[in-house]
Amino acid sequence: MRDIANKYAFVIILIIVSLFSFGLQAKDxxxxxxxxxxxxxxxxxxxxxxxxxxxxxxxxxxxxxxxxxxxxxxxxxxxxxxxxxxxxxxxxxxxxxxxxxxxxxxxxxxxxxxxxxxxxxxxxxxxxxxxxxxxxxxxxxxxxxxxxxxxxxxxxxxxxxxxxxxxxxxxxxxxxxxxxxxxxxxxxxxxxxxxxxxxxxxxxxxxxxxxxxxxxxxxxxxxxxxxxxxxxxxxxxxxxxxxxxxxxxxxxxxxxxxxxMGRAVVTRNILPGGKGTSKVIAKADKPSIQDVQVESAAPEQKIENVVSSDEGQLVYKIQFMTSPSKYGANSSYYKGLHPVSCYKEGGLYKYTYGESTSKAEIQKKLPGVRKLFKDAFIVTFRNGKKVK
Ligand SMILES: [Zn+2]
Missing domain, CATH: 3.40.630.40 (Zn-dependent exopeptidases)
Structure with missing residues (x-):
């Protein structure tokens, strides 16, 4: 009888310890x-x-x-x-x-x-x-x-x-x-x-x-x-x-x-020591890349290989790489992916592989691309413009 009670006590302690350590690990x-x-x-x-x-x-x-x-x-x-x-x-x-x-x-x-x-x-x-x-x-x-x-x-x-x-x-x-x-x-x-x-x-x-x-x-x-x-x-x-x-x-x-992230924006509007009217959030300026290495002459979000057919239809691609530099069609950076197209957004070149109006078809290709570029993801375009 004593043995069983000891066992129960042990199990309860184990549960408490694991709950406690879980609480410590969980990021608020x-x-x-x-x-x-x-x-x-x-x-x-x-x-x-x-x-x-x-x-x-x-x-x-x-x-x-x-x-x-x-x-x-x-x-x-x-x-x-x-x-x-x-x-x-x-x-x-x-x-x-x-x-x-x-x-x-x-x-x-x-x-x-x-x-x-x-x-x-x-x-x-x-x-x-x-x-x-x-x-x-x-x-x-x-x-x-x-x-x-x-x-x-x-x-x-x-x-x-x-x-x-x-x-x-x-x-x-x-x-x-x-x-x-x-x-x-x-x-x-x-x-x-x-x-x-x-x-x-x-x-x-x-x-x-x-x-x-x-x-x-x-x-x-x-x-x-x-x-x-x-x-x-x-x-x-x-x-x-x-x-x-x-x-x-x-x-x-x-x-x-x-x-x-779909979160509510949590900010207090008054700065400590302020007069109570100063607004903390300045108007978001459109970021401008001023580094000379990042060219930003091309209009943003215009893709270079414009999909001319399928007017108004959604086109899916796999984006696998982002760089401030423009690389050639056969760059070794693509790790053998071909053909690759590229569009420019926020002063950066974004490289994509695959192109289809069927999302399922592109989804099938994604695991293969992720073996080469683990963060690859699907992007959607309409009339040559990226859909947010
Ligand atoms: Zn320093």
């Missing part, structure tokens, strides 16, 4: 934002005449986080650091992956040999196509030289060697479009809200962005090597303006995200 419905203040501790980042990069980054990061926490009750803010401490580069990305972040913002301050360089840049992950962008990635990635055994941990990646960056050419980043979209919103706000010089949305091979599994951007808030900009970024007022600009961009991005 909050949008998770990771704010990464670059550098810290023994790593000062770029050094100005009066202030160090690590302090500017942290100041803006904390102000941004506070604004978001005060205005978005449905957003959980996670910092990679809240103090002046050293955090390894891999760990910053790992934190974002562990908390299953929806968005990752890394905040940095730029520096250049020329004291006249001035202005803001927002980077997404990609291959740097200019020396200038590559230089920024090299400088930011070089923090791993302060980590023990960096060569093994980063698989032989040498942040100083140009050859190491070739791997970014073959990168498939399924979050590229969202990252570029968010980066554009940030640059627009830097110009509009903070009155900064907009040096555009750019791409380069940043290690911290390579390892994050969500839309991610790396912001260079300005040049510490420029006396006027150093003064601005070192001031409370300057940091507040930069944080507010990123906050506005976040509000735009988040309301778009909520709409796509």
């Amino acid at each position: 419905n909050k949008f998770v934002l990771v704010i990464d203040a670059g550098h810290g501790g023994k790593d000062p980042g770029a050094i100005g005449a009066r202030i160090k990069e690590k302090n500017i980054n942290l100041g803006i990061a904390l102000k941004l986080g506070a604004l978001i926490q005060a205005n978005h009750p449905d957003v959980k803010v996670v910092y990679t650091r809240k103090k002046d401490v050293f955090v390894e580069l891999q760990e910053r990305a790992a934190i974002a992956n562990r908390v299953k972040a929806d968005l990752f913002i890394s905040i940095h301050t730029n520096s250049a040999g020329s004291k006249s360089a001035y202005g803001t840049e927002t980077y997404t992950l990609g291959l740097a196509r200019t020396e200038e962008n590559l230089r920024v990635a090299k400088r930011e990635n070089s923090v791993i030289l302060l980590e023990d055994d960096f060569s093994t941990r980063y698989e032989g990646f040498d942040p100083r060697s140009t050859e190491s960056y070739i791997m970014f050419e073959f990168l498939q980043d399924k979050h590229m479009e969202q990252s570029i979209n968010f980066a554009s919103l940030i640059q627009t706000q830097f110009k509009r809200s903070a009155g900064r010089i907009d040096r555009g949305v750019r791409q380069a091979g940043f290690l911290v962005l390579r390892n994050t599994g969500m839309p991610s951007v790396l912001i260079e808030v300005g040049y510490i090597s420029n006396a006027a900009e150093e003064r601005f970024l070192g001031s409370e007022d300057g940091q507040r303006k930069m944080a507010k600009s990123i906050f506005n961009a976040f509000c735009n991005y988040k309301s778009d995200f909520d709409r796509k």
Whole structure:
């Protein structure tokens, strides 16, 4: 009898423990934002005449986080650091992956040999196509030289060697479009809200962005090597303006995200310390890609292989790849898929395979394409225009 009672007690404890751990694992419905203040501790980042990069980054990061926490009750803010401490580069990305972040913002301050360089840049992950962008990635990635055994941990990646960056050419980043979209919103706000010089949305091979599994951007808030900009970024007022600009961009991005997810947009309309009338959500600006590598001359959403027959009928295709670059008909990037067509949207080239007015027929082809491109999905067109 005693034995049976013990068994029951054991089973009950087991149930309680598993319910508890399930509760811990289940992600609540909050949008998770990771704010990464670059550098810290023994790593000062770029050094100005009066202030160090690590302090500017942290100041803006904390102000941004506070604004978001005060205005978005449905957003959980996670910092990679809240103090002046050293955090390894891999760990910053790992934190974002562990908390299953929806968005990752890394905040940095730029520096250049020329004291006249001035202005803001927002980077997404990609291959740097200019020396200038590559230089920024090299400088930011070089923090791993302060980590023990960096060569093994980063698989032989040498942040100083140009050859190491070739791997970014073959990168498939399924979050590229969202990252570029968010980066554009940030640059627009830097110009509009903070009155900064907009040096555009750019791409380069940043290690911290390579390892994050969500839309991610790396912001260079300005040049510490420029006396006027150093003064601005070192001031409370300057940091507040930069944080507010990123906050506005976040509000735009988040309301778009909520709409796509079919969620109600949750925002408080009053800023802390505001007069009660200021509206948090700035009018969503149409993101403009200013990077020179991304041509945007062609009208958006016009597909190049226009389906001339089947007027008004729905046409289904499989989209398997997105890139800021235009590739030829027989590019090896398609992994043997042929024929491939391409349309342009939001400044990016989107590559599709297959074409049919029968959705079932395209659905049959999807598993085969997914073996090559695991994130492939079906897109629908009518009269050559993508149907949302
Ligand atoms: Zn930095």
